[in-house]
Amino acid sequence: MKTLLALSALLVGATALSSAPATKPNILYILADDMGVGDVSALNPQSAWKTPHLDRLAREGMAFTDAHSASGVCTPSRYTLLTGRYSWRSKMKKGVLQGYSPALLEPGRVTVAEFLRRQGYATAAVGKWHLGLDWAKTGPQPEDVDFTKPFANGPRAHGFERFFGISASLDMPPYVWLRDDRATSVPTGTIGDSPAPKLWRGGPIAADFKMEDVQTRFTDESIAFIDAHAAARDGRPFFLYVPLASPHTPVLPTGKFDGLTRTTPYGDFVAQVDADIGRLLAALDRHGLASNTLVIFTADNGFAPPGGLEALKKIGHDPSAGFRGYKADVFEGGHRVPFLARWPGVTPAGTRCAETIGQLDLFATCAEILGAKLPADTAEDSVSFLGLLRGQNAPRAASLVNHSADGEFAIRDGKWKLILHPGSGGWSAPTATPSQWLPVPKADLSKLPPFQLYDLAADPAETKNLAAVHREVVQRLGRAMRELIERGRSTPGAPQANAGGPWPQTAWMEKFK
Numbered sequence: 001m002k003t004l005l006a007l008s009a010l011l012v013g014a015t016a017l018s019s020a021p022a023t024k025p026n027i028l029y030i031l032a033d034d035m036g037v038g039d040v041s042a043l044n045p046q047s048a049w050k051t052p053h054l055d056r057l058a059r060e061g062m063a064f065t066d067a068h069s070a071s072g073v074c075t076p077s078r079y080t081l082l083t084g085r086y087s088w089r090s091k092m093k094k095g096v097l098q099g100y101s102p103a104l105l106e107p108g109r110v111t112v113a114e115f116l117r118r119q120g121y122a123t124a125a126v127g128k129w130h131l132g133l134d135w136a137k138t139g140p141q142p143e144d145v146d147f148t149k150p151f152a153n154g155p156r157a158h159g160f161e162r163f164f165g166i167s168a169s170l171d172m173p174p175y176v177w178l179r180d181d182r183a184t185s186v187p188t189g190t191i192g193d194s195p196a197p198k199l200w201r202g203g204p205i206a207a208d209f210k211m212e213d214v215q216t217r218f219t220d221e222s223i224a225f226i227d228a229h230a231a232a233r234d235g236r237p238f239f240l241y242v243p244l245a246s247p248h249t250p251v252l253p254t255g256k257f258d259g260l261t262r263t264t265p266y267g268d269f270v271a272q273v274d275a276d277i278g279r280l281l282a283a284l285d286r287h288g289l290a291s292n293t294l295v296i297f298t299a300d301n302g303f304a305p306p307g308g309l310e311a312l313k314k315i316g317h318d319p320s321a322g323f324r325g326y327k328a329d330v331f332e333g334g335h336r337v338p339f340l341a342r343w344p345g346v347t348p349a350g351t352r353c354a355e356t357i358g359q360l361d362l363f364a365t366c367a368e369i370l371g372a373k374l375p376a377d378t379a380e381d382s383v384s385f386l387g388l389l390r391g392q393n394a395p396r397a398a399s400l401v402n403h404s405a406d407g408e409f410a411i412r413d414g415k416w417k418l419i420l421h422p423g424s425g426g427w428s429a430p431t432a433t434p435s436q437w438l439p440v441p442k443a444d445l446s447k448l449p450p451f452q453l454y455d456l457a458a459d460p461a462e463t464k465n466l467a468a469v470h471r472e473v474v475q476r477l478g479r480a481m482r483e484l485i486e487r488g489r490s491t492p493g494a495p496q497a498n499a500g501g502p503w504p505q506t507a508w509m510e511k512f513k
Helices: 052-060 074-083 112-118 211-232 265-286 309-314 359-370 471-486 507-511
Strands: 026-032 062-064 122-128 162-166 189-191 203-205 238-243 293-299 339-342 351-353 400-403 409-413 416-419 452-455
Touching: 026 265, 052 265, 052 293, 052 339, 074 112, 074 359, 112 122, 112 238, 112 359, 122 211, 162 211, 211 238, 211 265, 265 293, 265 309, 409 471, 416 471, 452 471, 471 507
Parallel strands: 026 238, 026 293, 062 351, 122 162, 122 238
Antiparallel strands: 062 339, 189 203, 293 339, 400 409, 409 416, 416 452
16 A cells, blocks of 8 residues: 655645646536445455456555544535535534435525636536435425425525535435425325335425435436536636445335346445446547546445444445444544545546545535635635545545534544543444444443544454543643634634534533633
8 A cells, every 4th residue: 555654734824826727627526325435445454345447446556544524424524525614613523414304504605616617617416415405395394395396595595506406314314306496396195114225214205306316317417417518628727526326225126126236135236336436437438528538436434234243244345444433433433435536637547545534525626626715714624635635645624523423522633542431432333323224232331431442443443442541641632622613714814703602512522621
């Protein structure tokens, strides 16, 4: 494994390139849903299946082996990715939104899409939004929605010129297609609950909506955008954000993919996602766009056990690739994610980078690519990794924070990771809130040490809590975490305000004054 050693990093909030590049690159950002590091064969030699198209990205670009989503669950990861600001600085302190939830993104909050649109980019989102919508209402209940009227504060209100997708996860009603700022049809039927792994919640469904069609439809719509962009020849670069709803439950491999890998339905679904990524890469090739397009593939969090964990164990497949935990957790398996980047002529092909990066770093990276300085109230936690993309020695110059489904914190600095909680903060043991789909008992966390400190260089599986041995590291990281919460940002610049009042998960702050 090639490790890019540390020298220094540029914080785009403080400095910028002296000039923008002559040609602005297109940006295709693909976000899988609930996919572990171990599910990509280029990252896991012991994988039970092959992912040839993702492997191609790794072969033609760079594989980041210490990349992270901001959270172990969907909504906060998406908020952080698009804003460059940790989601727990918003009114949302834990959990996820539902399909009827109101919009989470604050009015006036600049997203990376809005930033790129102002820089002359054509912007589009195709896929799972899961950041809330302000539906037209017919009554006080969440499901009291007038689907004939447009919704507000969706993708179009936050920098995306075009949108096609669904409101939340594919296991959350309402089951209707959305285009731009309205549903394409009114739901006229209902669907009942379904158990895992074909897991979904019952609710209203439109006549033209079939869950088995969603993965293919998202890919078709994304390709249509690329085709239209190529035909327009208007000189604008594009930013295409493709937040997939797969391989999240319901696990629904279709057509030739059902049984293809001879492993499990989840393995077949991953193969289908991989094949569709191949279709997107082929569209770039067909139009001669690949040479000036930065393609990034990653996932919003780690593997979700309801997708078939026990079946995977039986065939020897570890979706977390040796890291501890899964989706929802503050352990590495919850938020350490696959991250592949291809940018011909800029990113060295066939390389690996072991420096720590976060998905929230996209915003500052785009700003540095374009030579643009960010305002003080924009992308407060984002750090550019352009130097790493170029194959340079440029480690992240700020601590990285991860957050669990229960709202618990971990802070990462170099090899050290401090978890400010005695358990997983999610579904894995030990936890006070186990998932209904996992055979994990409820734990009495009061009997455990209050903090967990791991040396990830020596112990990437997080098996040895060193908090009692390295008290000075615990104090240093605890104080750093408290400071970056109180400053409202983790990068240099004017302090900013957090929203939503105090955190119920920050009683630990009193121990780090």
